[in-house]
Amino acid sequence: MTDNWMPAEQEKQLRTRVAHDRERLHFQFRWDQPDPGGWIHDMLVYHEGEWQQFADPSPWVNDNDEHTGFYEDRLSFFLDDGSVRGFEEFAGWLTAHEGMRSLPSAASVADVESHPHYGDRLGKSDIRKFLPQACAGEWWEGDWQEVRSPGELRAMKARGEFLDLPMWRAHRSDPVGYGTDAHVLDYRHADDGRRTYTSQEWTSDGGPELMFDPDVVDGGALDYHAISAGEFPAQGSGTYALTPDVTVSFDPSVAEWEGAMIPRRPIREPAGSAADWTASGTWTGDEWVVTMSRPLVTDDPSDTTQLSPGETYLWAPAIHHGAGKRWHWAGYTHRLGLGATPERTADLPPPLVAHEVESAATAADVDWARLPVHTTPLIFPGIESWTDLVNGQHATAIRNLETTMWKLHGRADE
Known part of the structure; x- marks a missing residue:
């Protein structure tokens, strides 16, 4: 793929319904997709x-x-309990930094493989999503070459300072009825256990x-x-x-x-924390309809955000179509209330509510037609990274969390 490829649509509308039955969280997603074969x-x-x-x-x-x-086509979202500084304001932009693969500044294989953490310790050859707080210096700096020590990273993870990243994949997970599960701290790590593909x-x-x-x-x-x-x-x-x-x-x-x-x-049956999310997608001929579901409380809280009825969380979705890496439509951070209506502020998009329903073992058991639809825009982010943002025109406001991506993109009045 060329570096200057851009999708025909600069914006996609994601239509979301959310439910919970005090035991499980259920999502239904719909978005227009006329191209077959995803x-x-x-x-x-x-x-x-x-x-x-x-x-x-x-x-x-x-x-x-x-x-x-x-x-393959994919749908993913970040989920956070409020522990990650800057995520509410800047969503996935917080995780894209200078040196990351698919950006013009991508670190070379040689530089990554020779790095004591990414190369020697993790055995990686590229840089993927990470949190700026995973690096030394000011909270917003995010220099992957200055990643924190393993002990500091373990302490951050134990405090819940990571982003949960579940994903539905049309080829690599859907045929076995699951999603895949990852989390972002110093890297985009797969959750413990056996994922759906090898x-x-x-x-x-x-x-x-x-x-x-x-x-x-x-x-x-x-x-x-x-x-x-x-x-x-x-x-x-x-x-x-x-x-x-x-x-x-x-x-x-x-x-x-x-x-x-x-x-x-x-493709194979997953196991462990990697198997928390069940998922199913149907291409209708002009749109995808995808459902995802997981227990509110999982067996491994070390890599999965734990959920409770009545509480509010942070959620930011994304869609991939026909390409991977940075070539996707990214969403803003929304407040997500489990049976509660979160406070609305002008600098953030309208919040979502996971409506309480009767016991539902799977997403297919939810009567989705009875629940309201939340429609939200997703945009093509191009090659703009967190590094660009914290060194650009609005650097001071961004570093001090005095603005949001929703506001910077002129959506505060929507």
């Missing part, structure tokens, strides 16, 4: 005599005649480790040429993900043919 992701394709990775971006992101990308090994000459069961998918693989022509497997009911029930070992005599396409990411 459930196809990161494919290995046998093309011109060798296996190649066709990953990012999806064909509808640009107008190239020969596209070699497939990237990666299979592959080589250009030897191919992948796994393929589809040929009794389920003819030829053991999807057909790249058919999908490129718009013949997508049906979302939800079709076979397009390597779930355990349709996966077998790769056999080149069956699945090595021009255009054979096999997902690089096998």
